[in-house]
Each structure stands twice: as structure tokens, then as C-alpha cells.
Amino acid sequence: xxxxxxxxxxxxxxxAAQVALxxxxxxxxxxxxxxxxxxxxxATAEDQVVGTAxxxxxxxxSVTDYGSSxxxxxxxxxxxxxxxxxxxxxxxxxxxxxxxxxHISSSPEELAFYQKHTAPHSAISAHDLPxxxxxxxxxxxxxxxxxxxxxxxxxxxESSENTEYNMAQVANLTQQETSEKQLMLKYHVLLHDIVxxxxxxxxxxxxxxxxxxxxxxxxxxxxxxxxxxGPPTAH
Amino acid sequence: xxxxxxxxxxxxAVFGKVTFEGDQVLRITAKDAExxxxxxxxxxQTLGLDFWMEPVHESLPVDVHVPFHSLQxxxxxxxxxxIQYNIMIENVQDLLDDEERExxxxxxxxxxxxDFVYTTYHDLNxxxxxxxxxxxxxxxxxxIVIGQSYESRPLNVLKFSTxxxxxxxxxxTGIHSREWVTQASGIWFAKKIVTDxxxxxxxxxxxxxxxxxLEIVTNPDGYAYTHSRDRMWRKTxxxxxxxxxxGVDPNRNWDAGFGGGGSSSNPCTETYRGPSAHSEPExxxxxxxxxxxxxxxxxxxxxxxxQMLLYPYGYKxxxxxxxxxxxxxxxxxxxxxxxLYNTSYRYGSIITTIYQASGGTIDWTxxxxxxxxxxxxxxxxxxxxxxxxxxxxIPTAEETWLALMAIMEHTKNNPY
Numbered sequence: 001x002x003x004x005x006x007x008x009x010x011x012x013x014x015x016a017a018q019v020a021l022x023x024x025x026x027x028x029x030x031x032x033x034x035x036x037x038x039x040x041x042x043a044t045a046e047d048q049v050v051g052t053a054x055x056x057x058x059x060x061x062s063v064t065d066y067g068s069s070x071x072x073x074x075x076x077x078x079x080x081x082x083x084x085x086x087x088x089x090x091x092x093x094x095x096x097x098x099x100x101x102x103h104i105s106s107s108p109e110e111l112a113f114y115q116k117h118t119a120p121h122s123a124i125s126a127h128d129l130p131x132x133x134x135x136x137x138x139x140x141x142x143x144x145x146x147x148x149x150x151x152x153x154x155x156x157x158e159s160s161e162n163t164e165y166n167m168a169q170v171a172n173l174t175q176q177e178t179s180e181k182q183l184m185l186k187y188h189v190l191l192h193d194i195v196x197x198x199x200x201x202x203x204x205x206x207x208x209x210x211x212x213x214x215x216x217x218x219x220x221x222x223x224x225x226x227x228x229x230g231p232p233t234a235h
Numbered sequence: 236x237x238x239x240x241x242x243x244x245x246x247x248a249v250f251g252k253v254t255f256e257g258d259q260v261l262r263i264t265a266k267d268a269e270x271x272x273x274x275x276x277x278x279x280q281t282l283g284l285d286f287w288m289e290p291v292h293e294s295l296p297v298d299v300h301v302p303f304h305s306l307q308x309x310x311x312x313x314x315x316x317x318i319q320y321n322i323m324i325e326n327v328q329d330l331l332d333d334e335e336r337e338x339x340x341x342x343x344x345x346x347x348x349x350d351f352v353y354t355t356y357h358d359l360n361x362x363x364x365x366x367x368x369x370x371x372x373x374x375x376x377x378x379i380v381i382g383q384s385y386e387s388r389p390l391n392v393l394k395f396s397t398x399x400x401x402x403x404x405x406x407x408t409g410i411h412s413r414e415w416v417t418q419a420s421g422i423w424f425a426k427k428i429v430t431d432x433x434x435x436x437x438x439x440x441x442x443x444x445x446x447x448x449l450e451i452v453t454n455p456d457g458y459a460y461t462h463s464r465d466r467m468w469r470k471t472x473x474x475x476x477x478x479x480x481x482g483v484d485p486n487r488n489w490d491a492g493f494g495g496g497g498s499s500s501n502p503c504t505e506t507y508r509g510p511s512a513h514s515e516p517e518x519x520x521x522x523x524x525x526x527x528x529x530x531x532x533x534x535x536x537x538x539x540x541x542q543m544l545l546y547p548y549g550y551k552x553x554x555x556x557x558x559x560x561x562x563x564x565x566x567x568x569x570x571x572x573x574x575l576y577n578t579s580y581r582y583g584s585i586i587t588t589i590y591q592a593s594g595g596t597i598d599w600t601x602x603x604x605x606x607x608x609x610x611x612x613x614x615x616x617x618x619x620x621x622x623x624x625x626x627x628x629i630p631t632a633e634e635t636w637l638a639l640m641a642i643m644e645h646t647k648n649n650p651y
Contacts, residue, residue, distance in 0.1 A: 009581035010588050036618055049305070066618055110430035121314050123321040132415075132466045133356050134624030137329055168467065174321075190467065190619055194541065195590050197484075197505035199467045 003055070006043040013043035015164045015195075016057035020077035022156035022165070024063065025096035028101060029149030031142030032109050033067040052093065052186065052196035054082040055161065063098070067145050071119055081161050089155045110210045113142050117183050122175060124185075129170040132222045143173055143185070146214065151189045151208035153216040166190040168199060188222075199224070262326035263313065265293045266416050270318050282308065296588045303469060310570065341450050347370060353423050353455030353632075355625045356415050359388075359459050362452055366391055373429045375442075381450075382520025385473040388455040390520045395428050395447040402650075404441075404533045404643055405605075407450040407521070410485050410596070411469045412457025414539040415614050416623045416631050421451035421537070423632035424639070441643050447533070448524075454485055454517055467621065470550060475502035483509035486538075487594040491602055492550025495593030497586075508594050509568055521596075525603060528567055533607035533646040534600040535639065540620050541589065541612035542580045544569055544638065547601040549585030552592035558584070564645050565609070568638035575634040585610065611635065 006013040017040050024035050057079045065071050075098035082090040093171040117124060129144045130136040136144055147170045156167035168190040169197045176184040184207050191200045201222035208214045246578030264270045274290035274297055282305040287298040301309050325331055345351040348368050357365070370376050375397055382390045408421035421511055428447060431438040441447075452458050456472035480503035487498035490512035494500075498508040514518045525531055546561040550555075555561060565582040573579055585592055589612070597608040614623055614631045623631070 007587070010583060011590060029644065036616065121310055121320075124325070125321050130622050130624070132461075132622060134627070135333075135621045137326075139325060139329070150515075166620055168620050169622060192617075193465075197469060200503075224313055 002048060002180065003045045005073065006057075008040035008061075011164070012161070013057070014046075015060045015161060016043065016079040016081075017059050017077075018164055019079050019092050019156065019159045020059060020061070020075065020094055020096055021063060022152040022159065023077075023096055024098065025149050025152035026156060026214070027096075029145070029152060030067070030110055030210075031108060031113055031146045033065055033069070033210065034145045034148050035063040035073075036066050037123050038062040038072055041163070048080060052082050054080050055095075056080045073100055075099070077200045089158070089160065092159055094156075100123045101215055105189060114183060114208075114210050117175070118181070124172075124175040125173065127172040131175070144170055146183075146185065146206070146208055147173065147189055149188050149208075149214045150185075150187060150204055150216050151191060151202070153206075153214075154189075154202050154204065154219055155191060162195055165192040166192050166194070169225075171201070176205070178207070180207065182209050182212070241314060249358070255327035257300075257306070258300060258327040259306060259322055260287065260298060260300050260327060261309070261313075261320045262323045263290075263297040263299065263318060263320040265290065265297060265318060267293050270316065271297075273316055273318070277309075277312070284309070289557075292549045300327065336607075348426055348429075351422075351426075351627055353419075353426070356419055356628070357422070358462050359452065359455055362418065362422065363391065364390075366393060366425075366451065369393065369425055369429065371635060374584050376425075376430065379448075379524075381524045382453070382516055384517055385454045385471055385515070386456045388459070390450070390455070390517060391452070392524070393425055393449045393451070395432075395442060395449070397432070399441050401444065401446045401530075403446045403448055403528055404532045404535075404646060405448045405450075405531050405600075406524075406535045406537065406639065407453045407596075408537045409451060409458060410453040410517075410536060411538055412454045412461045413467050413621045415461070415467050415621065416539050416614075416628060418452055418458065419625075419628045420613065420632040420635055421449060423629065424636060425449055425451065425499075427632075427636055436642060441640075441647050442645055445619075447643075448498045448531075450521070453521075456517075457482070467503050470507065471517055473515060475510075478502040480507075483507055483515050485515055486536075486596055488512065488515050489522075489594050489596055489599035491595060491598035492548075492593040495550050495591075497549065497591035506592075512594065514565065524601075525600065525605075531600075531605050532651070533609075533642060534597060534605045535609045535611065535642065536596045537611045537613065538625070539613040540615055540617065542578065542614060542616050543588060543612040544572075544582040544585070544648060545585045545597075545610045545612070546579055546587055547584065547598045547608055549595040550598050551592065552586050552591075554584065561607070561609075564607070564642065568609075569642040571637040571641045572634045575637060576630055578634055606651060607642060609642060611638070 017037050021037050039062050043059045044058045047052055059077050063073050080093040084090050112172040129140055148167050151167045171188040173188045176186055178184040186201050186205050203220040205218040206216045271290045271293055271466050283302040290297045328645040370378050377394045379392045379394055380389045409418035432442055445549050460468045470484050472482055474481050484506045487506050487508040493512040499506045513522050544565045569580045569582050599612050601608040
């Protein structure tokens, strides 16, 4: 992989930016806020030998919130892909700053959504979001966004310089009863890695509240066939 | 049962102007006979309940359509009695709206390509009907069957021609079956060509000098499978001896750096290259066609998603001989594309822009001497990915067409 100045539109910079995006979504995503990469402006890479060994990317990029506001934010990040001697995967480390990023603030939509679905005996379940034709009802979009945010925890953890993850679809979701003041959801999501072109199935349990943000409680990788040996990063 | 209810509800809704807005269907799981009794005692009439599955026994689910105005009462009742349930249908009106849309669509079997619905995704039979209708309606369009898929489906190529012995321009869509916006765009391109010939000077001039070949469903077995079993299926459907995994990646199966990095030897992976170059009938058919035609001057293979326009090579980092020209033309094509809806694309060689990929289509066509060999990755950049909403089909096709026109025009103006 190249070091020095990188072409912003080519894959090394883009993959690193996508990792920064996953990090951003884990911290600031919500049912009404999900960030996607708009453009990488500049990018450099260098081999880091002091401290954690690995390749460090420095990025200047813009992101779009396609959860509801559509606003565009300018961000900068350092993404370190650690180099390990063993064959086990170590998640990347991200340091990120975005302008105008208000800390998790509860918009009226978020509060209304939270109240509606944490009301006694709310019991949402759904499958195939979006469906084969790309349709998703207005009501279900926040659940789709939430899945994307929760999946970002997994995508961040699983990323390397040789992966580029998106969430392809929500296979199903079921609301879980809880005594906590949280919206608790079990998801089965399909992730897509552009590099290997694989569709990887994960089950996860996540919680969300307007003040607390999204947190992922459990994750479970699902093999697609009996002799599946692991997600792309395990190879 | 459900169908009958929908029909009745629809009838009433249309003629009786009743709405089911906010109504829900609950699936109740009674845990014992006592709970079943309680459910039987619910005042159905007063609450306006409609049991789709009556309370009979605790081993069977109870499905009930609850009108909006009774929801609070019913849920309070269930909560008070600690009766478990979940929401099967969150808003009955939404379901009816969807059903109506589907019925309107399927009621109208298009009788001509003017009736055809371009704003939705179609199954294989509908696309084959479209192809036959287009040929029947236009003397300049003919259908060539270049071969058969593994499961014996015809591999149909549309030929747009206004004269004999012309050089050709090739476009294919749907080589990876889950990339549905590509086949849908291919349909739109076909109609666009016949509509614009004789009306648009640029397209007319191109067609007066070149034939256009368009293969809309390049991987029909995979496409059928994405409708019947697995929306995310990418490869062909040929079984692999000694493996329980099916299919070969048709874009790793070409004889260009075959077997190299960026393709897999494992039949259970999405980028499995196959046992040998051109082992897949879907690929071999195009190879044979290209060789026997012998005079194709541009070759465009269309994929999704990522919003990119790519040129060779994918299998090696050596720049293509015509890199500078291909890069400049890509830049022009992309700015044409962007001019319509401000969709931004990245462009460059495959290996630098997206990843190393060996055995790819346009590496082979380029090395056969087809200089203007390009691959598109259409919308979007990962928000919807493969399941792009149908309302984006036409905007995607329209903007992509501008890029295709730029490539075809340049080919025409720079004969070689």
C-alpha cells in the first residue's frame, strides 16, 4: 500500500474514510442521524513504528447526514490500521473531529419516536428492510437507520485496509422487552464487503435512548454455509 | 383468507371511502386455556375487532385486526391480563396501499413498450417479453441468441442496426444478478435508442455508422435466483463438482490474468473464478460473439454499486497503453453524467480505483483490441447498495446514458 499523498478518490483513502465514518456513526448515530461519505478532500498515509505499529491515514473529508437533516459536515481523522505479528485481527484506531457536530442532542423526532416505542407493550418486528425493490415505509426508516448505526460497531471492529463495508439490508428485527429505559432491539443484518464482495450475516442486540445513544450488547456472526470459516478479516 | 380480506377491504375502501389508517393486526400468543377464554370474551362488535384467526386453543396464534380507535383499550386489556402479543401489521392502510400498487402494476400486462412500466423492477419473463415487443415494434431492432445459460435460458442480445457491415458498440447489464438497477437501466437504454433514432442528431449519427449491441440480462440464471430465492445472489448458477457451493463469478472468469490476485479459487466465495477461463457458458457466449463479430470498437460492461467509471486494467498495475486517452474520456463522460442530477462519480483504472480483480471482462476485451473498454458501477455509494429504490431507476438510467453517449460519440469521432 502506498504512503505519502494519496489520490482522494482511490480506494486506499476511501477505505480509511469509511472506517472513520463507522466510528462517527457509533458515537453520533441515531434513528434520525446516519452519516455517509460525501467526498475525501485530501489523504496521506505513513507507516507508524513508534507506539502501535501499523499504517496511519490522515484524512480530510466531508460527510452527509442522510438520516433526516441531509446536512454536510467537514471532518478530519487519523485512522490507524495496526500491524500484528499474529494472524488475529486487531480493530483500527480512529481519532475524529467534525465541525458543527453537536453532541448527541435529542431532536423532537427522536423523543417522539422514543416515547412511542418504549410505551408499554410496544412490540415492533419487521423483516427485509428495505425490501427487494428498495422500498421501506416512513415508519420503519428509523429502525433501518438504527440498524446501520448498530452495524457500524461491527463494521468498525471488522475493518482492515482490505475491507470496505456497508450494510446491505436488515433481514429482520424484533423489539425486546426490557426494564431499562432503552429501546432494545434484536437485529439480523446483512453486511456487504466491497473488496471480497461477500455478504456477511450478523445478529446483534442493541439499545438506544436519546440521551445515551446507541450501544451494542451482543453480536454473533452467522456462517452462510456449513464450511464457512469466518468473516473476511479472519482470512 | 388474507387475500379475500384485502380485496374486500379494498372494495370497501374504494367504494365506501373507509380508511384503515392506524389500524393494526396483532398476533396474540395465549399461554393457557384461561387466556383463550378471556380473549373469547372480548366484545368484538363494540370494539370493531376482526379475528383473522379466532381464539381456539393456546397452541395456536390468535390474529386480530384492531381498528385504531380500539387499540388503546385492547392493548390495556392484554397488558392487564399479561397476555403476550406482537404487532404483525403496524398500519393496515400501508399494506392496502402497497397491495393496490402491486395490483395496478400486474393488472396491466403491457401490450407495447410504450405501456411498459420503467419505474419498477421486473422479473425475467417480463424482460424477455419486453425484448420481443421491442423487436416487433421496430424494424431496426433484432434479437440475437448468442448462447444458453447453464440452466438453458436464452442469452438474448438486442441488435440496433440501420445498415449492413457496420462496426459495433457493445453494452451489457446484469452480469452480476443482484445489481438490479443495471438490468432495469438496460431496458430503459433499449427504449431510449429506438425513441431517439431519427430525433436526436447525435444518436442518429452514431447509429448511421455503428451497430449497437445490448445484452440486458447477461446472467439470467442468477437473475431468476434473485427473484425466487436470494436477492443477494451474484454469480452464475452452475454447480461446482466436489463442492456444495454453487456458481462462478462471471467477472473473474475471463482470460485476462485469469487465476491471479483479486479472484478466488474457493467455489464458496463470491469472487470464485471458475475451473478455467471461459468455463461459464454466459461468458463463453460473449467471447464467441466478440471474436466472430471481429469489429467491435467499444465495450461497456455495467455493474452497481459505487458510482464509478473504470477502465483497464484490473489484473495488473501496468497502465494500459491508452491510459491517457481513456482517462480523459472517462473524465468527460463523468461530467456529462453529473450535469443531469449532480451525481458524483469517481474514475480511474480498476486496480487503482476499486481493487485488484483478475479475469475481468474489460481487461479481456481491451487485450482483444477493443480500445474503448469501460466498466460502470452505477448508483449508489452504499446507502441502499444493491437494493436501490425503484424510483431511482430512471434518474440513474438517464444520467448514465449521457456518459454512454459521450463514450460512443468519442468512439465514432476517433475511428481506429
